[in-house]
Amino acid sequence: MSSPNLAVVAHAKDDLRLDELPEPTAGPDQAVIEVAYGGVCGSDLHYWLHGAAGESILRAPLVLGHEVVGRVVTAAADGSGPAAGTPVAVHPATPVDDGSAPFPADRPNLSPAGTYLGSAARVPHTDGAFARRVALPTRMLRALPEGLPLRTAALAEPAAVAWHGVGRAGDVRGARVLVIGAGPIGALAVAVLRHHGAAEIIASDLHELPLETARTLGATATIDARNADAIANVHADVVIESSGTVPGLASAIRGAGRGGRVVMLGLQRTGEIPVLMSLAITRELTLTGSFRFNDEIDEVIAALADGSLRIDPVVTHEYPVAEALEAFRVARDASVSSKVLLRFDEEA
Template sequence: MAEPGQNLAVVVHRAGDLRLENRPIPEPGPNEVLLRMHSVGICGSDVHYWQHGRIGDFVVKDPMVLGHEASGTVAKVGSGVTHLKPGDRVAIEPGVPREIDEFCKTGRYNLSPTIFFCATPPDNGNLCRYYKHSASYCYKLPDNVTFEEGALIEPLSVGIHACKRAGVTLGSKVFVSGSGPIGLVNVLVAKMMGAAAVVITDLSASRLQKAKEVGADFTIQVKNETPQEVASKVEGLLGCMPEITVECTGVQACIQAGIYATRSGGTLVLVGLGPDMVTVPIVNAAVREVDIRGIFRYCNTWPVAIALLASKRINVKPLVTHRFPLEKALEAFETTKRGEGVKVMLKCDPSDHNP
């Protein structure tokens, strides 16, 4: 165990105020484990809380530890924990239901209104040296899955959940809008689930290059086309309109393009979150029976993701472009804010900076 006072944490106090500070090392409850954190990815939402102090109705009122894409090693187990032991390497599912409500009973626990979720106010995240978490939401990593892959299960889960909600299947033609980390995991998962062709759009040429690396068949660098023009480019490249569109930007024009692009009878899944109110051609969608679905995080995805990573059926390693030690977290956040690279990974264990 570390000396007291060696639990360095990345804490947002209010908009624009991000600090590195020491926190006490927590004591795990009966059904919890104390983890020595290893790798934690920075998500756009972490940056947003730092920059704006809120996301929608979730407002930072008290200092909050950031981070929710994470893996680590079990340091200590609570008295009731039987499936994990000290030394086990685990990936952390950040959303833990606080009560077994109707949503939990139907298997959609992500929709439980009282769920605990790392780094969503007022719940602290795990971008720190030591962190305690519900043992049932820590998943043991096989020896051939790295800590960084374990941390990437969180964004990967968004892709798994979105592609399931979209109904991607053998031979699907898919349009992914936005080539950030979430767009990229949707490309990976769609291809894995049998998509015959995936086209992806973005403003950035370098991000589209990364999309090609992870398996996108076609890329479109958007400049100042109208939504209808983007839709017709998508159709031109695929040779038909896609049955499925996965919108990962939350930008109004992109949602509009998503509706225009999707084949009649197809499905548009909205993953990216933008402003509360957006103007969209809803009648166009309605008369063509385009189903518009939302997603909220994910559920029941960690076992699936671990199986895919362990069997080498999916490769998320190219997503990590930058690594920083925890002490340089502020620099890492600045890097993410500037939009450099794809996924920035923080290394929380001073004795082990390996992937």
């Protein structure tokens, strides 16, 4: 008999539960996936701690999770997608063009009506995949190369976010790059920058654990985020702001060299925020947004498979799904954890 289909569900602010779901029912173009691992993301934490992630407000219970890998247990009835037994990573986005606002055809991540697994942006909410078994459209599935461990591939989605953000900076070969915030996404940005040939990678954070992770992944130097003078003296060609905080954005602008580019990878709080705009103007900085990713997940998977992208040190903790509440408590503390994985498959 199959184990209960446990799922991690946010019911409201401070109300995170392990619920037992019915077995998934797949549509013709959907496969049933047995989830092996899921990574706890900042948005998952926000739904638990605040009942919202930015402007996406919980109005009903939401199955969390969009960083997932697993195996196909039942292939799609229409013959699309991978066969049963195939290990897969998941691309959680569904671009939708409903005519509400134009967006570039080659940048579907900017689709205003698009949905994302584990998101309360729309009503009804789009349930995520933090469950032992889920039915997903085959277009979301990426077959994993032979020999790529599922535990490593569990980072493919957040690594694709970092890959997209670094891509927004342009060619970074030989560049001096400053990464503000060395949490999971910042650490993955360090790994991607190293892969892409950056000459110097300086990482900044408030805590020693993320700084040590950044050094392990290829940072050539690290700075305590409270050392404003040291950050201002970096004069970086490119800055990746991955903290998503107002002080982090200020540090990014201060740390950028004249004519440099600041990629705003960390999502700032909703509403107006103070920005050092006069400094950005007089230094002729380019401020560039970065939001999710498109097909970069395919490049990430290929780089993981050939060993050119090393990201395993980002994972600091792993918990069985039955201990999900403890996993979330650990994940919220950036001084003791980086990426926290949930293990759904008891045999993973």
